[in-house]
Amino acid sequence: MKQHLLKIKANNEPATMEQLLRVVRFRGFKVDKISMNILPQEQVMDIQVSVKSKRPIHLLENQLKKLVDVNQVFIEHATVAQAHM
Template sequence: MKTYDLTIQANKRPETLERLLRVIRHRGFEVIALQTQTENDTISLKIKVQSERAIGLLFNQLAKLPDVVSLGEK
């Protein structure tokens, strides 16, 4: 299995984290590590995921979420 490190900046709302994790799970990725930090109206996430699937499948779906401000891979 391949592992990927993602960084996500999103608007801070009660449902944001739940939506992100649901998309990750539905796209066939497993969360290995999760670190969050909130500042004012923004939530910053560092997520390590693993899967046999291509990371592009996950990126495309996360980018469609209305609260996601920026998305990157380390």
């Protein structure tokens, strides 16, 4: 089980967060922590999600990049998740 921090830039649309979280769940990842801000000048969502899974992170990264309203996905780091998490 590995933990990854994803930094995502996405269009500020009503269903963006919902779609993002749906894909995270469907592709076999669990959310540990999440934060989202709207960058005022660009009207862009700045999202940070910490996820964990036994599956390789590129599987989620590729699926997120396919979403119409997701502009950028950056994987900050990977750590081995604690057993109790």
